Amino acid sequence: MSNSTLNTSKEELLKSFRKNLNGKALVPSVREQAQAALEKLEIPNRRMEDWKYTSLESLQKKNFVTPSPSEISDVDPFKIEGLVSDVLVFVNGVYKEELSSLGLNEGNLHLVPFHHVKGESLEVLNKYFGKLVASENNLFSAINTAYADQGLLIYVPKGKIAEHPVQIVHISTPEGNDIALQHRNLLVVEDNASAKVVESFYTIGEGSTLRNNLHEVTVGANAQLEYIKLQLEGSEASQIDHTEVHQGRDSKASVFTITMGGDLVRNNLIFRLNDQNTETHLMGTYLLNGRQHVDNFTQVNHQEPNCFSNELYKGILDEKSTGAFTGRINVFRDAQKTNAYQSNRNILLTKTANIFTKPQLEIYADDVKCSHGATTGQLDKEAMFYLKARGLSEDKARKLMIHAFTLEVIENISLEPVQEYLEQLVSDRY
Amino acid sequence: MLTIKNLQASIDGQEILKGLNLTINPGEVHAIMGPNGSGKSTLASVLAGREEYEVTGGEVDFDGKDLLDLEPDERAGEGLFLAFQYPVEIPGVSMTNFLRTSVNSVREYREQEALTAGQFLKLMKEKQQIVELDSNLTKRSVNEGFSGGEKKRNEIFQMAMLEPKLAILDETDSGLDIDALRIVSNAVNKLRSPERSFLVITHYQRLLDHIVPDFVHVLYKGRIVKSGGKELALELEEKGYDWIKEEVAA
Numbered sequence: 001m002s003n004s005t006l007n008t009s010k011e012e013l014l015k016s017f018r019k020n021l022n023g024k025a026l027v028p029s030v031r032e033q034a035q036a037a038l039e040k041l042e043i044p045n046r047r048m049e050d051w052k053y054t055s056l057e058s059l060q061k062k063n064f065v066t067p068s069p070s071e072i073s074d075v076d077p078f079k080i081e082g083l084v085s086d087v088l089v090f091v092n093g094v095y096k097e098e099l100s101s102l103g104l105n106e107g108n109l110h111l112v113p114f115h116h117v118k119g120e121s122l123e124v125l126n127k128y129f130g131k132l133v134a135s136e137n138n139l140f141s142a143i144n145t146a147y148a149d150q151g152l153l154i155y156v157p158k159g160k161i162a163e164h165p166v167q168i169v170h171i172s173t174p175e176g177n178d179i180a181l182q183h184r185n186l187l188v189v190e191d192n193a194s195a196k197v198v199e200s201f202y203t204i205g206e207g208s209t210l211r212n213n214l215h216e217v218t219v220g221a222n223a224q225l226e227y228i229k230l231q232l233e234g235s236e237a238s239q240i241d242h243t244e245v246h247q248g249r250d251s252k253a254s255v256f257t258i259t260m261g262g263d264l265v266r267n268n269l270i271f272r273l274n275d276q277n278t279e280t281h282l283m284g285t286y287l288l289n290g291r292q293h294v295d296n297f298t299q300v301n302h303q304e305p306n307c308f309s310n311e312l313y314k315g316i317l318d319e320k321s322t323g324a325f326t327g328r329i330n331v332f333r334d335a336q337k338t339n340a341y342q343s344n345r346n347i348l349l350t351k352t353a354n355i356f357t358k359p360q361l362e363i364y365a366d367d368v369k370c371s372h373g374a375t376t377g378q379l380d381k382e383a384m385f386y387l388k389a390r391g392l393s394e395d396k397a398r399k400l401m402i403h404a405f406t407l408e409v410i411e412n413i414s415l416e417p418v419q420e421y422l423e424q425l426v427s428d429r430y
Numbered sequence: 431m432l433t434i435k436n437l438q439a440s441i442d443g444q445e446i447l448k449g450l451n452l453t454i455n456p457g458e459v460h461a462i463m464g465p466n467g468s469g470k471s472t473l474a475s476v477l478a479g480r481e482e483y484e485v486t487g488g489e490v491d492f493d494g495k496d497l498l499d500l501e502p503d504e505r506a507g508e509g510l511f512l513a514f515q516y517p518v519e520i521p522g523v524s525m526t527n528f529l530r531t532s533v534n535s536v537r538e539y540r541e542q543e544a545l546t547a548g549q550f551l552k553l554m555k556e557k558q559q560i561v562e563l564d565s566n567l568t569k570r571s572v573n574e575g576f577s578g579g580e581k582k583r584n585e586i587f588q589m590a591m592l593e594p595k596l597a598i599l600d601e602t603d604s605g606l607d608i609d610a611l612r613i614v615s616n617a618v619n620k621l622r623s624p625e626r627s628f629l630v631i632t633h634y635q636r637l638l639d640h641i642v643p644d645f646v647h648v649l650y651k652g653r654i655v656k657s658g659g660k661e662l663a664l665e666l667e668e669k670g671y672d673w674i675k676e677e678v679a680a
Contacts, residue, residue, distance in 0.1 A: 386518040386572075389478050390528070390588065391506035391536035400531060404522025404571075 009060040010043050010139075016064035016180040017147045017212065026114055026149075030130035034145035041139040053324035053356045054266055054295040059210060059238055064180035067092040070173040075099045078169045078202050082417035085167040085198070086111060092172055093150050093181040109162035109195060110155040114184070117153060124155050128188050132216040132244045138268075140240045144182050144214035151184030156193040158220070165196040165415055172237065174207025184214045187227070191220035191248065197227045198418055203234030203261070211239040221248040221275070226256075226414055232425070233261040235290060242268040249275035256413055257284040257296065260425060265294040273300070273307045273335075284313040285409040287402075287429055288321035288353075295324040302335040302368075311342040314409050316402055317353035327372065328360040335365045342372040347379060347405060399430045431456050431627050432497075432596055437488035438652075439476045446472040448652035449488065454596065457624040461638055461663060462631045464649035465671045470631045471515060473649070474600040477629075478512035479505050493595065507539025509595030513585035513602050520572040525584075528572050529554065533591055557590040561617045579610035586617045597621075598629045603637035615640030635667035648674055 025031035043060065044051040075089050088111060089099035095113040102111055112121045135142035156162055172181060189195050203209055211233075219225045231239060239262050247253050257267055271280055286294045300309045315323045325344045346355045359372035379401050387397035403426055410422050432454040439447040446469045454460050464470050476483050477490065479502035490497040495508055520528070533553070534544040545553065558565060561583045573581050582602050589597050599618070603611055618628065618641050630641060638646070638660060646662040647654045650671070655678050656662065666674075 380518075380520075382518045383520045385480055385502065386514065386520070387528075387532075388502035389506060389512050389514075390532040391503050391539065391592070392531055393503050393535065394501070396531060396535060397503075400523055400528070401520070404520065407522045 013043060013060065014038065014143065014147075016210070017143050017182060026117070027126060027129045031146055034130075034135040034142045037135040037142045038139070038146055041137075041142055043139060050297060050326070053322075054264070054293065056264075058264065062178040062208065062210070064178045064210060067173070067177070067179040067181070068175060070175070072096075072099065072171060072173070072204070075169060075171070078171060078200065080167060080198065080200075080417050080421045082420070083165065083167060083198070083415060085165040087167045087169065088113075088152065089169045089171070090150070090183065092179065093183055095150065095152070104164040105162045105166070108156065108160040109166065110153065110157070111166060112153040112155070114149070114151040114153065121153055121155065124188060125153055125186065128186055128216065128218055130216075132218065132246055133214060133242065138242065140212050141214055141242050144184055144212050144242070148182040148184045148214065150182065151186065154185060154187045154195070154197060156189045156195045156223075158190040159192045160190075161193065162195040165198055168197065168199040170199070170201045170211075171204060172202070172209040172211070172233070173204045174209050174236075175205060176207045178208045178210070180210045180212070182212045182214075185216070187215060187217040187225070189219050189223045189225045192222045193220065194224040195226075196415060197225070198230065198415065199228070200230035201233050201237075201239065201261070203237050206236075208236035208263070209233065209238070211237070211241075213239065213241045215241070215243040217243065217245040217253075219245065219247045219251045219253045222250040223248065224251065225253045227254070228256040228413060228415070228418060229258065230422075231257070231259040231262055231265060235261070235263055235292075237262045238264040240266045244270045244272070246272045246274055247278045247280065250277045252279040254281035254283065254412070256409070258410075258422060259284070259286040259288070259294050260429065262294070263292060265292075267294075267296045269296070269298045271300045271309070273302050273304060273309070276304045276306045278307045280307070280309040281412065282309070282311040282313070283409050283412055285406050286313075286315045286323055287406065287426065288315070288323060289318040289429075290321060291319070292321040294322075297326045299328040299330070300340065302329070302331045302338045302340060304332075304334060305336045305338070307335065308339045309341070312409060313344045314405060315344075315346040315355060316349065316405065317346060317355055318349040320350070320352045322354040322356075324356040325374075326358045326360065329362070329370060329372070331361075331363040331365050331368050331370065333364040336367045338365060338368040338370065340368070340370045344374045346376040347402070348376060349379070399427065402426065402430050431493055432629075433491040435489050437473075437476070437490060438486045439472060439483050440486055441472070441483050445486070446652055447476065450649075450653055452647065452654060454627045454629060456595075456627055457622075458645065459622070459628040459630060459641065459643045461643040461646045462629065462649050463633070463635075463646060463663060463666055468649045469652045470649055471600055474512055474515075474598050474629075474631055477505075477510065477598060478502060503535065504539065506592070506594075507536050511589050511592055511594035511597045513582075513589060513597065513599045515600040515602075515604070517573045517576075517581040517585055519574045519576075521574050523572050525568040525570060525572055526554070529568070529588065529591055532588070536592055553591065557587060560590050560620055561587045562613050563587050578605045579607065582606055582610065582614055583617075586614055590617065590621060595625065596627045596629065598631065600631050601633065602630075603632055603634060611637065612640065635663045638663045650674060650678060
């Protein structure tokens with residue numbers, strides 16, 4: 001591909017997102033920097049090491065249009081049953097106040113759509129916005145920073161405990177078209193504070209959606225965060241998600257990435273452990289079929305001593321689906337007594353499904369415990385026979401085995417209704 | 431109940447069963463003994479429907495049904511039960527969920543109504559006592575972290591839950607200490623009835639002190655070469671298999 005075609009498709013892609021732009025920049029200096037960075041960045045391609053397994057060419061053939069304003073009256077089907085939570089609904093990237101319900105965490109947790117920031121929340125925004133994710137080396141992050149004008153500030157001030165989880169529901173309604181959307185979360189859990197966030201993505205109707213999401217997450221000293229992402233979009237949806245989490249001393253953060261929907265999904269999940277004695281869990285499961293392509297690119301940076309990280313990603317790949325997993329662990333020179341564990345396990349249900357898995361450990365400290373492991377196989381034949389010999393049909397046995405395989409990830413979610421919701425989705429799928 | 435005629439089976443192209451004949455009537459307990467490699471476990475595997483084994487000849491009639499034509503789960507539904515020599519650990523599948531799915535699958539096959547949660551728990555408690563199984567075990571994943579004895583007792587527990595017409599015990603006694611052996615044998619004896627038959631595959635005569643068979647067969651080189659009453663087991667214990675091998679060779 002020549003440089004000029006590359007530039008043309010990049011220009012087209014930028015235009016798709018720029019179309020949605022209205023209103024002024026939240027933090028003008030950050031936006032200007034990102035816009036400047038866009039000039040130099042190119043669309044990621046498979047010649048780049050970090051994009052070796054994922055091609056974005058299919059996206060470049062699409063002609064994205066601005067989504068039409070959509071009327072949805074009932075969002076109950078998209079809420080997790082039994083989960084008592086603050087709910088924020090975004091339709092085609094736009095916050096819908098009338099569909100949302102807030103107030104359970106009054107005083108402890110601030111949920112402010114970017115358009116409504118003022119006073120204290122504006123101060124928080126100015127302090128944290130654009131600070132974690134640099135625009136210089138990632139085109140999609142730069143696009144988000146340059147052109148996203150919708151987003152959400154989730155802010156838990158020092159010492160506050162959000163008793164109830166927050167549920168963010170994203171619905172896209174392409175109505176037969178190709179639409180491009182962006183969202184951004186600025187999630188700040190200050191020192192000694194605690195929060196749980198469940199974010200889910202859905203599609204209604206025909207057409208395709210490209211989402212470019214960026215999440216900047218700060219977890220302060222001795223703070224706790226559980227962040228669960230449920231990617232449940234339609235079969236023509238693409239998503240590029242970039243999440244970066246910075247953790248302070250003695251903090252604990254868990255991020256769950258559950259992918260069942262979408263045609264092309266790329267998740268970048270980056271952790272920076274900026275201080276000592278942190279605990280980090282990266283948990284993911286992907287259940288794919290058709291021609292779904294899901295690429296989880298994860299990175300944990302152990303920068304300081306005595307930090308613990310545990311990563312478990314499990315995938316079930318059916319039909320002609322493809323999965324990719326990169327798990328990079330960087331242990332810096334000063335990060336003695338690091339404990340870092342990583343495991344990626346996959347079951348291929350067909351001969352035409354593919355998985356690429358790449359653990360990468362770079363260790364510069366000498367007193368550390370690190371392990372990684374990757375397995376790929378079929379459903380255990382002995383176990384299948386055992387179940388069938390006990391009267392379970394092939395179908396039921398398979399379902400039970402798949403359920404058990406994914407449960408190891410799902411059961412770590414502390415919110416029972418979310419666990420039950422996911423178990424139901426797994427049961428419905430197989 | 432079970433009629434095996436001229437059964438031939440192979441694995442990976444190697445013929446193991448070479449024309450086996452056996453008839454089991456309702457209520458009978460048959461023991462199959464034989465030296466290593468004679469085809470004992472192959473027989474159990476073929477009857478239960480393990481797909482690695484290829485049946486190359488012969489037929490098996492199970493209560494009027496062509497057994498070899500049925501899937502493993504259909505065989506279970508018809509009332510065949512195999513107690514595994516090596517019960518499989520299935521992490522993530524709870525015993526309770528597994529058993530409930532199993533019992534209700536078999537009931538569905540037999541056109542019986544599914545058990546409610548309450549009925550199921552009651553049944554489970556009742557049957558657990560037969561094998562003196564710790565109730566904590568049913569809260570764990572299937573066989574995961576069970577001791578050898580617990581795994582074997584768990585097999586008999588499942589047998590009690592599924593109420594089969596014919597139970598095949600594939601070396602259920604191997605690896606059991608004497609206490610576990612007694613528990614397992616007592617449980618099997620409690621489950622004996624005029625309608626239920628057993629095929630007990632074993633290396634050792636000591637199991638047959640506890641589960642007294644009606645017939646003892648010697649399997650050698652893929653065929654039953656000698657049959658007799660329970661006294662045959664004692665003779666084998668005493669004299670080993672060499673005299674049988676000589677008889678066959680003669």
